[in-house]
Amino acid sequence: MRRTRDHLQARNTMIFGASNMWRFLAAVLMIHLTCLLASAQVPGPAVTVDFERIQDGHVLDGAGHETAELRGEATASDDAHAGATALAVKGVADFGPDFGKDRQATISFWCKPAALSGIMVGKYGGINIEIAEKNKAVRFGLKLSDGWMSCQAPDNTIPLGVWTHITASWGLDGMALMLNDNLVAQAALPATFDWFLEDKPFLLGCYAWPPGYDVWCFEGLIDDFSYRPVQDFLPANIVPAPPAPSAILDARLLDTPEPAYDQPLPATVTGRVVIDANADAIADAGETGLQGVSVTDGYSVTTTDAAGAYTLSPSPDAVFIFITRPPNHDVAGNWYQPVGSEVNFTVTPAALSEDEFTFVVVSDTHISSERRSLEGLSEFVTEVNALDPAPRFVINSGDLVNLDKQMTVSADIGRQYFDSYTGIMNHLNMPYRNVAGDHTDSSYRLDQFPPGDHRAGKAMYWEYLGPNFFSFEYGRLHFVSIDNVYHMAEGTAHELIPEHVAWLRADLRSRSAGAVSLTISENEIERHLPGFAELAAEGGIQLQIVGDAHVVSEKQRPVPSRIHGALSGTWWNGPCADLSPQGYMIYHVTGTSLECFYKGLGERVTMVSPEYGSPLSGQAALQAHLVEPQPGETLEFSVAGGQWRPMTETGRPFHRAIFAATWDTAEVADGLAEVSVRLTPGDEIRTQVFVVNNNRPSPPTDTDATLTFAVGTVIGASLAPAAPVQVLVNGTAVGSIAAGRKGDCSFSVPATVLRKVNALTFDYPAPDQPFTITHPFLTIGDRILTDPLSAAIREVQLNHWDENVVSRAGFAIGDDPYQTSFVMARGSFHFVLPE
Numbered sequence: 001m002r003r004t005r006d007h008l009q010a011r012n013t014m015i016f017g018a019s020n021m022w023r024f025l026a027a028v029l030m031i032h033l034t035c036l037l038a039s040a041q042v043p044g045p046a047v048t049v050d051f052e053r054i055q056d057g058h059v060l061d062g063a064g065h066e067t068a069e070l071r072g073e074a075t076a077s078d079d080a081h082a083g084a085t086a087l088a089v090k091g092v093a094d095f096g097p098d099f100g101k102d103r104q105a106t107i108s109f110w111c112k113p114a115a116l117s118g119i120m121v122g123k124y125g126g127i128n129i130e131i132a133e134k135n136k137a138v139r140f141g142l143k144l145s146d147g148w149m150s151c152q153a154p155d156n157t158i159p160l161g162v163w164t165h166i167t168a169s170w171g172l173d174g175m176a177l178m179l180n181d182n183l184v185a186q187a188a189l190p191a192t193f194d195w196f197l198e199d200k201p202f203l204l205g206c207y208a209w210p211p212g213y214d215v216w217c218f219e220g221l222i223d224d225f226s227y228r229p230v231q232d233f234l235p236a237n238i239v240p241a242p243p244a245p246s247a248i249l250d251a252r253l254l255d256t257p258e259p260a261y262d263q264p265l266p267a268t269v270t271g272r273v274v275i276d277a278n279a280d281a282i283a284d285a286g287e288t289g290l291q292g293v294s295v296t297d298g299y300s301v302t303t304t305d306a307a308g309a310y311t312l313s314p315s316p317d318a319v320f321i322f323i324t325r326p327p328n329h330d331v332a333g334n335w336y337q338p339v340g341s342e343v344n345f346t347v348t349p350a351a352l353s354e355d356e357f358t359f360v361v362v363s364d365t366h367i368s369s370e371r372r373s374l375e376g377l378s379e380f381v382t383e384v385n386a387l388d389p390a391p392r393f394v395i396n397s398g399d400l401v402n403l404d405k406q407m408t409v410s411a412d413i414g415r416q417y418f419d420s421y422t423g424i425m426n427h428l429n430m431p432y433r434n435v436a437g438d439h440t441d442s443s444y445r446l447d448q449f450p451p452g453d454h455r456a457g458k459a460m461y462w463e464y465l466g467p468n469f470f471s472f473e474y475g476r477l478h479f480v481s482i483d484n485v486y487h488m489a490e491g492t493a494h495e496l497i498p499e500h501v502a503w504l505r506a507d508l509r510s511r512s513a514g515a516v517s518l519t520i521s522e523n524e525i526e527r528h529l530p531g532f533a534e535l536a537a538e539g540g541i542q543l544q545i546v547g548d549a550h551v552v553s554e555k556q557r558p559v560p561s562r563i564h565g566a567l568s569g570t571w572w573n574g575p576c577a578d579l580s581p582q583g584y585m586i587y588h589v590t591g592t593s594l595e596c597f598y599k600g601l602g603e604r605v606t607m608v609s610p611e612y613g614s615p616l617s618g619q620a621a622l623q624a625h626l627v628e629p630q631p632g633e634t635l636e637f638s639v640a641g642g643q644w645r646p647m648t649e650t651g652r653p654f655h656r657a658i659f660a661a662t663w664d665t666a667e668v669a670d671g672l673a674e675v676s677v678r679l680t681p682g683d684e685i686r687t688q689v690f691v692v693n694n695n696r697p698s699p700p701t702d703t704d705a706t707l708t709f710a711v712g713t714v715i716g717a718s719l720a721p722a723a724p725v726q727v728l729v730n731g732t733a734v735g736s737i738a739a740g741r742k743g744d745c746s747f748s749v750p751a752t753v754l755r756k757v758n759a760l761t762f763d764y765p766a767p768d769q770p771f772t773i774t775h776p777f778l779t780i781g782d783r784i785l786t787d788p789l790s791a792a793i794r795e796v797q798l799n800h801w802d803e804n805v806v807s808r809a810g811f812a813i814g815d816d817p818y819q820t821s822f823v824m825a826r827g828s829f830h831f832v833l834p835e
Contacts, residue, residue: 047099049225051076051087059093068093071209077221081110081163086223089120089205093222099202100127102229104171109204109225111218112163118218120166122207124200129168130216131158133803140168140177140185144370150799151177151185163223171231190371216804246375249382251423258463259319260338261448269297269321269343272308276346281333283344290347294324294510297339298469299499301506314339317455317499319462325472327512328354336466352392354475355591358654360384360394362584363547364566366439367421368402369413372572377424379602380567380584385429387655388628391586392474393430397547397564398437398522400465402571407443407457407487414442418464436461436468436483437522437548438492452489454497469500471507476592478511478540480504482521484528494528501529508539516592517541522548524561524818533558543594551578552585552598553819563819565598570800570821577796577821579612579789588654597656599627605635605684607677608658613789615691615759615830616673622647622661624677624686629657637661638676640668647677665692670756671832672788689788691757691830698756701833705749705780707734707760712742714772714810715822721771725813726763729753733763737771749778760787760829762813770814772823774807778831787829797821 049067053060054076059068072091080086087093100123107129111120117133128141128150138158141150157179158164167178176186203209204225206217273295274287289308294301299315312321321343322336329347337343362380367373384391401417403409425432441457449455458468468483482504486493496504508517517540519525524544526532535541536559544561550570553563562585569575569582576582581600588595600606608623610616624635624647636644647659663675673692678685707729712720725737727747735747749758760776775794778785786794790811797806811826812819819825 046229047095047225047227049093050083051080051085051223051225052083054085054087059087068095068204070094072205074205079112079221081112081221081223083223086110086112086221087204087225088221089218092201092206092209092217093204094209095202095204097199097201099123100227104169104229104231106167106169106228106231107226108165108167110163110165110223111220112223113158113160113218113220115219116158116160117216118220119205119207119216120218120220120222121168121202121204123202124208126200127202128207128802129166130802131218132798133216133807138166138177138179138184140175142170142175142189144190148800149175149187149189151175151187153177153179153184157184163221169231173231216802246379248371248374249378249424249427251419252426253419253423254426256464256466257320257334257337259459260340261319261445263338263340265314265316265318265339266341267313269312269314269339269341271295271310271321271343271345273304273310273323273345273347274308276332276348279332279348281346283346287346290326290329292512293326293345293347294471294507295321295345296324296503296507297321298467299503301503301510303510315499319455320467322467322470324470324478324507324510325474327473327475327515335472336470354392356589357392357475358387358389358586358588359474360387360391360584360586361397361545361564361596362394362567363397363564364399364550364568365396365421366399366402366566366568366571367417367424369416369420370402370572373402373568374420374424376567376572376582376601377421378427381424381427383599383601384584385427386628387586391430394425394428394432395479395520395545396425396432396434397520397545398435399439399547400434400437401440403439403442405438405441405492407441407446409443411442411444411460414444414460418460422464433470433472433479433481433520434465435481435520435522435547436465436485438485441485441487451487454486454488454499456487457485458483469503471511473512473515475589476512476515477589478508478515478517480507480517480519482519482525484521484523484525494523496525496529501535505535505539508535508541511540515540518543518545520545522546526557526559526561527818542592549820550576551819551821551824552576552580553578553825555816555818557816562596567601570796573800575796577793577800578819578824579792579796586655595653597625603684603686604628605677605679605686607675607686607688610690611789612688612792613691613787613830615693615757615828616665617692617694618665620663620665620690622663622675622677624659625656626659626679627656633682634680635659636678636680637663638678639663640673644678644680666694668692670694670696670698689792691788691832693757693759693830696756698833701751701754701780703781704751705754705758705778707747707749707776707778708745709776709810710744710774710808711737712772713808714774714812715805715808716820717772717812717817717823718742719770719772719812721764721766722769723764723766725771728759728761728763730755730759731761745773754780754833756833758831758833760831761827764813767814768816770812770817772810772812772817774810776829780833783834785831785833787831789826790829793824 057070058066074091075088076085077088116136119130121129135155137153139152141148174188273290273293274283291306293304295310297314297318304310320336328350332346442460445459471480484494546563549563550566552565555561564585565580583600604627635647638644647661650660651658676687720740720742726733727735732753775790809822
């Protein structure tokens with residue numbers, strides 16, 4: 001097979017408007033990828049339906065053949081665009097599962113909405129043409145192998161109760177959307193792409209039937225529907241050319257040890273760990289043994305004696321024998337080998353001191369056939385190789401590749417993704433270690449390790465990357481990689497099984513004297529291991545290195561944890577859901593002391609503080625940093641597009657220079673203000689939005705407002721308040737939330753309470769028990785106001801998930817919540833009244 005080699009955070013945010021996101025990637029929640037279309041396919045038939053012949057719930061063509069079946073309350077209507085009847089949709093017209101699978105096609109139809117929301121055309125897992133509920137605009141989306149591409153008309157471009165002609169077309173020239181024969185949106189498609197479509201029906205009026213909890217149905221009329229398997233209206237020049245592709249590193253594939261699947265396990269394994277005096281990676285008889293090295297099969301742990309020898313009785317489930325890298329030594333050859341009766345290892349003294357060093361943590365690379373993922377990983381490797389001083393190693397904390405969680409993707413696709421990941425990462429000039437995650441598990445060898453066997457899904461990872469439970473030491477740090485994803489007969493489970501708890505305990509006990517431990521896992525181990533606090537105290541665990549959530553977050557618990565963002569951002573479509581850029585964390589270690597910062601991929605300038613959307617007043621302190629500063633480089637800042645002013649360098653910690661400035665917020669009116677920081681000389685600029693609130697007198701309004709949000713309905717965190725909550729606007733109570741309350745909430749805000757800038761806060765006597773709310777909105781007259789940070793997060797989320805999912809995302813109110821792409825920590829929100 002292939003062989004691989006061996007803060008707190010400053011977040012960098014930008015304004016991402018819809019106009020500059022020409023590629024939208026969506027991974028629709030709860031949709032599983034199950035069917036890969038071949039690159040070459042026979043085009044489907046052209047179909048035109050005018051709904052003039054609807055009989056007994058069936059739509060017939062001119063020859064009397066059934067074209068579609070009506071379900072739900074879909075009926076004929078005499079309010080037609082042309083002819084006698086149209087389709088009245090409060091249900092669906094079902095064209096069947098084989099319809100709408102073409103790599104290039106054009107769909108057109110007339111529609112007359114009765115409500116400005118809903119999916120007009122849908123194929124579960126493939127095609128959506130919808131009216132977005134919040135902005136009353138048409139959105140057109142296609143699902144490719146790794147997510148969605150979509151384009152959207154401007155806001156408020158489809159009227160209620162009026163016939164509108166919609167045309168959507170896709171193919172190698174891109175995708176485009178037309179309203180009444182005017183081009184309103186377009187997006188480029190990859191030059192090559194795999195297309196996943198589930199064998200689900202092609203529907204008018206919905207994307208699944210019967211509708212589930214997240215299905216958003218259209219209400220209104222549809223007429224003169226046409227489907228053509230050609231991209232027949234789209235001239236090649238209407239889609240802007242995509243940016244020049246970045247370089248993708250050639251795949252550097254190496255041989256790796258793989259399990260001896262068909263060999264019987266020996267009753268006993270013996271061997272030695274020796275100092276490799278002649279540098280041949282062979283444990284020669286005369287070479288000196290190294291005492292105290294941990295040797296394990298992933299179930300039990302032993303250590304070498306004074307001669308470097310060990311004896312181990314392997315578990316029946318063992319596939320490898322491997323060692324924990326000892327401090328101040330490098331492993332020569334392989335650190336893991338298949339189980340055999342004799343297994344030896346060689347090490348060499350480390351060339352560099354381990355008293356002080358740096359390392360990198362990257363997370364959620366999600367590598368697939370999608371070119372952006374390959375470009376991004378290549379850029380990451382190139383950046384890390386250029387850091388000075390060079391990091392000693394790289395850790396990837398999970399979701400290395402983008403296989404599906406149900407292990408339905410073929411083994412061939414899995415090998416393609418692992419070839420890409422390891423082939424690019426092997427260009428690193430330093431070792432890297434990897435955590436297996438749920439997107440890393442494969443259908444490979446499920447016949448040998450079926451669901452119910454705790455090893456199910458791991459075989460491909462083993463063959464490319466080695467054991468999925470392991471440890472290594474560097475300096476005075478003991479790193480432990482833990483894979484808490486199991487595919488049991490009844491489904492996926494995450495609680496560590498007793499065998500792995502026993503291994504973890506034994507591994508921690510065998511760490512070097514004076515070493516502190518750090519766990520590396522896709523999720524926080526404390527959530528999946530009862531008694532973790534006691535084990536952590538015994539094993540010296542001081543930090544949990546975590547991935548999976550695609551946010552940058554730190555929690556101070558009995559055992560602190562840190563989520564390390566995502567190199568893929570929102571799955572290779574812009575920033576993470578908390579507005580952190582696609583990026584990675586760089587750590588600096590002195591002894592057992594760690595500090596770190598988050599670096600945006602391809603970015604050197606970061607606005608460190610204040611955070612995006614923060615309320616500012618009086619003299620506001622700005623801080624930014626510049627990564628790998630060069631002679632003569634400095635930073636400047638500008639407010640609201642005004643003149644550039646110098647920032648002052650205040651320090652040079654590892655890999656960056658820190659700059660600061662003070663800005664008098666009285667320079668601008670209360671409300672939203674943009675602040676930009678730029679590199680000079682150079683052209684890199686970072687911009688953030690803040691809320692200026694100096695409580696200046698503002699013109700009174702005579703219109704009351706309405707505050708709305710839902711409580712306890714956020715995805716993955718349906719947390720009701722543990723005690724009654726006072727809801728405050730500008731410090732005035734406008735209502736309360738009862739303990740245990742879940743569901744929609746609405747509060748009237750009197751005009752006398754309103755100001756130019758309005759602060760929503762909560763008086764909550766149980767902050768140690770967070771509750772969750774969805775994105776809040778303040779409606780005044782015909783204006784719907786959103787907190788700027790909430791609005792920016794929603795924009796990122798909406799470019800990845802549909803409105804039905806995003807409407808159930810939100811915020812946790814209270815101390816120390818577990819943050820995800822759907823749940824952010826927040827204590828206050830601000831709404832700026834329009835002029």
